[in-house]
Amino acid sequence: MFNLGNLYCNQNEKIKGFWEIENYSIPVTIICGEKTGKVVTVCSGIHSCEYAGIQSAIELSQDIEAKDIKGTLIILHPVNYSGFFKKVAAILPEDGKNINRAFPGTIQGSLSEKIAYHFSKYLYPQLDFFLDIHGGDVFEDVMPFIYAPGIGSEEIINISHNIANEINMAYRVRSKASTGAYNSAAIQGVPALLLERGGKGCWTTDQVSEYKKDISKALVAIGVLNSSSLSKETLEKTINQIEIKEVRYIDSHLKGYWYPALNPEEKFKEGDLIGEIKDCFGETLHTFYAEFDGVVLYQTVSLSININDSLIAYGKL
Known part of the structure; x- marks a missing residue:
């Protein structure tokens, strides 16, 4: 039992x-x-x-x-x-x-x-x-x-x-x-x-x-x-x-609008664009670039982003 x-x-x-x-x-x-x-x-x-x-x-x-x-x-x-x-x-x-x-x-x-x-x-x-x-x-x-x-x-x-x-x-x-x-x-x-x-x-x-x-x-x-x-x-x-033994978890330090540049499972090279945060007028506040060659595990797809919200996680290949 x-x-x-x-x-x-x-x-x-x-x-x-x-x-x-x-x-x-x-x-x-x-x-x-x-x-x-x-x-x-x-x-x-x-x-x-x-x-x-x-x-x-x-x-x-x-x-x-x-x-x-x-x-x-x-x-x-x-x-x-x-x-x-x-x-x-x-x-x-x-x-x-x-x-x-x-x-x-x-x-x-x-x-x-x-x-x-x-x-x-x-x-x-x-x-x-x-x-x-x-x-x-x-x-x-x-x-x-x-x-x-x-x-x-x-x-x-x-x-x-x-x-x-x-x-x-x-x-x-x-x-x-x-x-x-x-x-x-x-x-x-x-x-x-x-x-x-x-x-x-x-x-x-x-x-x-x-x-x-x-x-x-x-x-x-x-x-x-x-x-x-x-x-x-x-x-x-x-x-x-x-x-995968190394992962980057990127959280937002800003409140704004999130524009990811990649898709889950997409591979990329070090220095490639990952995404941008913009303001309500479309002006870029911050741009994120890959720290190493990797693959996107998951990412936020909502347009709105608050401080400390998760943006993306990617693994090192």
Whole structure:
């Protein structure tokens, strides 16, 4: 039997319900297989407008049955449930905080911090792997890529990167951050990955189809999903993944209008134009140039920019 707060799932059973945390409800599907094995979480919607990941998690929760699982699979869809219906980007409406920045959390904190605390205290200790499913928010566009932890024990980092390498995404970024749900899991001793795909406040069936393949391939590699439940095409390894060890994250030091010069997944050379910030009269306030040869991982696509807003992230090639 698997227990998550108020939810209980027996062997060879699939249940749907809400994980209740401090009077806050997170929709969850728990699937316990016919045989015991690893315990894995697929987490979506920590950011409530990252729709491709949320829809992929919902469809996987419908597609996968107990007969397909060895061990236990927990699917959260989505974590930021209230933000999903309010269409609020990045933050939890109840406290105005980014849940992903609240980890490892505290029971004495605001709701975001309490949610993070319950992950750290009650979910992570039961897990063998944590998959955090993201995508560009309403103001972002991203290319498909993977974040894998760079902080934690060597064993946990290696397991995480080895699973990432089985997924058909062209780039894997070695994270240097200690914040975030997946990094927090890795520091706590749980192998973890963050997957990115989609953005701009929309989703397509093609995006979801590809995302489901990504997630399913990871679940097979981890050992919780039976490969017999997937097609030969889904299981096929078609990409030689490149690891990116250095990333530039550029935030705005101005309030203005943002004009990116590149697109996600586009490669460029050192010194190439990345983008400009202009004022309301069209006059250039600041111009950004590439510090090295690289590829665009994600960027803001909204015209309006405030001080400290993220503009672009690019990796060194």
